[in-house]
Amino acid sequence: MPGPEVLLYGLPLAFLAGFIDAVAGGGGTITLPTLFFMGLSPAQVVATNKLLAIFGSGSATYQFWRKGNVERALVLRLIPLALAGAALGAYLVHFVDPDSFRTLVGVVILLVGALVLVNKRFGTEDRYPGLTARTLALTLPGAFVIGMYDGFLGPGTGTFAMFMFALAGFNLVKSGGNARTLNFATNLGAFLFFLIGGQMVWWLGLPMGAANALGATLGARMAMLRGSGFVKAVYAVIVLLVAMRLFFVR
Template identity: 85%
Template sequence: MSPSPEVLLYGIPLAFLAGFIDAVAGGGGTITLPTLLFMGLPPAQVVATNKLLAIFGSGSATFQYWRKGHVEKALVLRLIPLALLGSALGAYLVHFVNPNTFRTLIAVVILGVGALVLLNKRFGLEDKYEGLTTRTLAITLPATLVIGMYDGFLGPGTGTFAMFMFALVGFNLVRASGNARTVNFATNAGAFIFFLIGGQMVWWIGLPMGAANALGATVGARMAMLRGSAFVKWMYALIVLLVAGRLVFG
């Protein structure tokens, strides 16, 4: 039995909220995936339709950060191919390994990342990026491949992990968010094409929720740039808890 159109009455506002928080600190999928499941869609349609939403939201956020100069193009353009390769590898590995095996481990890791961000009071508040140094590339190249694999394999919190990576090499959290959204848009685009070919997207749900997700992402990105890294930092902490809870319980 397919969902009735009434599901959009709660699907659209939740998609807006997901777009807002994803543009600020990542983790929007922790809202949209359960929402689509609650509508009664089968898992294959949930995953495919969620990528339709994600391409709207991450694309909108990327545009906002890009046009305001909060994306480090020279670095990000080098990382996108690795993100796409990692995503493809992760999608391949999911057929051989039970994702539930890693859920608790990833939840512990992301809570540790969140604690490190919060306990270090200056972390991510100042921009200390030194350019395409050996250290920058030594951290971001392998980390992007791993993050891409995680996105293809499991998914929740991909943008949150990417933000931490960019903050680790010296970006403030606003620029880290802009860079992370851009890389995440690339992985979403790759997955979108894959799922588009598979024909599992529920367009009458995905398009209006995608538009709401894009609007939320626009508002979220502008809010992050307006309020600065301190605002993003506390939003980041909330999203870490949301993602960890989603991994453990769901």
């Protein structure tokens, strides 16, 4: 078990992860390696990461929600499907080869990033048509699949969710608000599951969670202040980081 000195780098990295995650998703690409580096077991890493993630995603959700950047009628319909998908994903871990799946997802997220960057208008304007049949046909199964991915593997869940909401017609700021809200629900569900297992390292997760929440608050406010162009630039960087983690970290 590590000593308290690991917080000297754990706290600033948790803050950075919260900031990045609130803007474009992908905060887990920072917090998971950080917890591994501290010497925790894999089970402790996953459980403790969910503990601090509910602070960050909850803080970001609050900021986006209070400023009207969450489409509540839609997101509240998607949360049950995302939770059901996450439960199925956690179950499928025992039957599917994670390495092959990780490589496939790495390719997919690079294609997603390329589509976002090549289409200069993608995510820059809010064209959400409301709760139409097309919107529900895209987001209902999409939320289930994203939840399943979160339960199975995890890295880049928020990034994929942002892409889904942008496809539905939201600009990237509102896509981020919707994605953070959806991600908070799946993080909370996973937190309750891991709480039963007793693997959380509370003395690490709580202070790092507070730092993560501070970073997420700043990131959410920055995204709303700077707009979709800023979010798109950060999104491109996060796509690369998530893809690199999926390809090269086993």
